[in-house]
Amino acid sequence: MTVLLVVAKAPVAGAVKTRLCPPAEPAQAARIAAAALRDTLDAVTATPGVVPVLALAGRFADAEDGPDLAAAAAGWLVLPQRGDDLADRLAHAYADVAAAYPGRPVLQIGMDTPQLTAARLAAAVRRLAATGTDAVLGPAADGGWWALGLHDPRRATALREVPMSTPDTGRLTRAALAGRGLRIGTLPVLRDVDDWTDALAVADLVPTGRFAREVAAVRGTPVAGGRQ
Numbered sequence: 314m315t316v317l318l319v320v321a322k323a324p325v326a327g328a329v330k331t332r333l334c335p336p337a338e339p340a341q342a343a344r345i346a347a348a349a350l351r352d353t354l355d356a357v358t359a360t361p362g363v364v365p366v367l368a369l370a371g372r373f374a375d376a377e378d379g380p381d382l383a384a385a386a387a388g389w390l391v392l393p394q395r396g397d398d399l400a401d402r403l404a405h406a407y408a409d410v411a412a413a414y415p416g417r418p419v420l421q422i423g424m425d426t427p428q429l430t431a432a433r434l435a436a437a438v439r440r441l442a443a444t445g446t447d448a449v450l451g452p453a454a455d456g457g458w459w460a461l462g463l464h465d466p467r468r469a470t471a472l473r474e475v476p477m478s479t480p481d482t483g484r485l486t487r488a489a490l491a492g493r494g495l496r497i498g499t500l501p502v503l504r505d506v507d508d509w510t511d512a513l514a515v516a517d518l519v520p521t522g523r524f525a526r527e528v529a530a531v532r533g534t535p536v537a538g539g540r541q
Contacts, residue, residue: 315438315462316410316417317363320394320403321350321424323371324378332508337531343377345531348523349506351378352427354385359431363438364414368406370394399477407469418442420449420462425505427524428515433501437462440498448490451500456480459503468493 322329324346326339333342357365367389373379392409396402403421410419418441422429441449441462448468451460457478463469471489475482490497506512513532516525 314417315363315441316366316414316419316466317357317360317434317438318366318368318406318410318419318421319350319353319357319424320368320406320421321353321370322346323369323373323376324350324382325371325375326377328371330506333512333531336509340377341527341531345512345524345527346424347376347378347382348527349427350424351382351385352519352522352524353422353424353429354382354389356429356431356434357422358385360434360438361431363420363434364390364417366390366392366410366413368392368394368402368409370402400472400475403477404469404472407463407466411466417466418462418464419466420460422451422460423505425507426459426503426515427506427522428503428518437500440500443498445496446498447495449498449500450483450487450490452483452502454502454504455507456484457482457505458486459505460500461486463495468495 324343326343329346330342367386369391373383394402396405420438447464449462450458453459471493475485475489506515512528516528519525
């Protein structure tokens with residue numbers, strides 16, 4: 314059974330999604346981040362045949378919509394993130410999952426793609442399980458990546474040599490994995506949410522989700538269904 318690992322930061326005002334400000338205020342940006350994370354947790358929970366794990370930086374107790382997020386992750390293994398930078402934290406998260414679930418493949422995603430669905434995640438899990446595949450990489454439209462799956466999560470040490478959050482991160486991640494002899498499958502390209510333009514585009518893809526409702530609140534545009 315594949316471990317579906319979500320790597321996320323507790324959505325605390327002023328500490329997350331600061332590139333959404335303006336037009337969002339810091340608290341609004343944190344609510345948008347919380348909605349993106351909640352939509353992601355729900356998609357993972359609805360994905361059949363996976364073990365959900367959350368690697369969390371910070372505490373839900375300090376976050377916007379913290380009680381709702383904690384409830385959405387009830388029953389998950391929640392691991393604290395550790396490491397000095399993003400690459401190090403990712404490598405540690407894979408290692409911690411490998412220790413908790415020895416021998417299981419891991420598919421890792423973040424909290425910046427609230428358009429993900431259970432069906433798309435299940436397809437990614439199947440792609441990772443395909444014969445002749447050691448890893449899968451989901452490219453992001455900005456040159457990064459939104460998903461990385463590894464049959465052997467210990468191979469995530471390769472990430473420590475990859476500069477993160479650059480237009481070349483996806484290409485360099487693929488090169489680092491290929492340089493270790495891994496056979497890499499490719500997932501569909503997705504747009505992740507970094508700035509306000511991204512937020513608007515992704516909200517249009519999932520207009521009935523929590524994420525879209527929080528974006529609409531900043532825009533002053535009513536959305537059917539209201540907040541949940």
